[in-house]
Amino acid sequence: MSRVRVIDLETAGNGANDVCEIGWQDVVLGDDGRWTINEELGAYLVNPGRPISPETMAIHHIRDEDVARAPYWKEVAPGVLRQAEGVIALAAHRAAFEQRYCTPRLTGGLPWICTWKCALRVWPELPRFSNQMLRYQRMPEGLVHEIGLPAHRAMPDAYVTAHHLRDLLNAASLERCLAWSAEPGLLPRVPAGPDRGKSWDRLGLEALKEFLRDRDADVRFTAQTELARRGDRHRPETAEPQQRTLL
Incomplete structure (x- = not known):
């Protein structure tokens, strides 16, 4: 079994x-x-x-x-x-x-x-x-x-x-x-900052690209995933096992 x-x-x-x-x-x-x-x-x-x-x-x-x-x-x-x-x-x-x-x-x-x-x-x-x-x-x-x-x-x-x-x-x-x-967490909403609580599809390109520099691997991965969904050249990063974002 x-x-x-x-x-x-x-x-x-x-x-x-x-x-x-x-x-x-x-x-x-x-x-x-x-x-x-x-x-x-x-x-x-x-x-x-x-x-x-x-x-x-x-x-x-x-x-x-x-x-x-x-x-x-x-x-x-x-x-x-x-x-x-x-x-x-x-x-x-x-x-x-x-x-x-x-x-x-x-x-x-x-x-x-x-x-x-x-x-x-x-x-x-x-x-x-x-x-x-x-x-x-x-x-x-x-x-x-x-x-x-x-x-x-x-x-x-x-x-x-x-x-x-x-x-x-x-x-x-x-x-x-x-x-x-095996991947970082895909966050359904922005966890902090002025856009807190918004779904990622509501953010503009510049806001998303700013999140690519975030210290949190889950935030970076989610921003990269949303950019990739829109056809942007950025692609999700490789897996990082550590989870630091608290929802």
């Missing part, structure tokens, strides 16, 4: 081994060609090997005493990321964050789907695209409210993301979601 494993991490900081919790939820391909959510979900606490800062504890509420006797990341990661039968890809919301810790060495080189990037493509009419905003804007079928709580813990967040992934895969192909995920 083909499956995509949704991953969510909570961390103690930005170091390569600073994971303090990993959660997962599988989305599987049925005999009818439809993707569904199965019962394969769970979470492990992870010892990050250093104290958790108050700033990060205030987000996920995982304390040093909670992880003191937990295994280290290198002990936990392989069993979740690469040893599950039938997993053909991994997924996460804003997957660039998870990819910083779930390196190819740990994943066996599995490809990634970013549900944030795919949501921008499939549901561009929505006003916001965070994991929890998508949850309440869309109200995905079958999502049990209590299982998806508390937010900012690894298993509940993976569970919520899996419902978005299921619906994305049933709206677009696996191959298309993987291709979108």
Whole structure:
């Protein structure tokens, strides 16, 4: 049975081994060609090997005493990321964050789907695209409210993301979601500045070309894509995995 494993991490900081919790939820391909959510979900606490800062504890509420006797990341990661039968890809919301810790060495080189990037493509009419905003804007079928709580813990967040992934895969192909995920995000509206909130097709050529110099890869990519749509000589840049724009 083909499956995509949704991953969510909570961390103690930005170091390569600073994971303090990993959660997962599988989305599987049925005999009818439809993707569904199965019962394969769970979470492990992870010892990050250093104290958790108050700033990060205030987000996920995982304390040093909670992880003191937990295994280290290198002990936990392989069993979740690469040893599950039938997993053909991994997924996460804003997957660039998870990819910083779930390196190819740990994943066996599995490809990634970013549900944030795919949501921008499939549901561009929505006003916001965070994991929890998508949850309440869309109200995905079958999502049990209590299982998806508390937010900012690894298993509940993976569970919520899996419902978005299921619906994305049933709206677009696996191959298309993987291709979108390999590119910067295609933003449906200008995220900041005097044109904030406008769709890109409402901007003049000079405004679009000004966005080609933006520091944000998603903004540059979206401006280039719109220019290419109009037949301008500018073409979309090659894929950049990092996601920095917050909608």
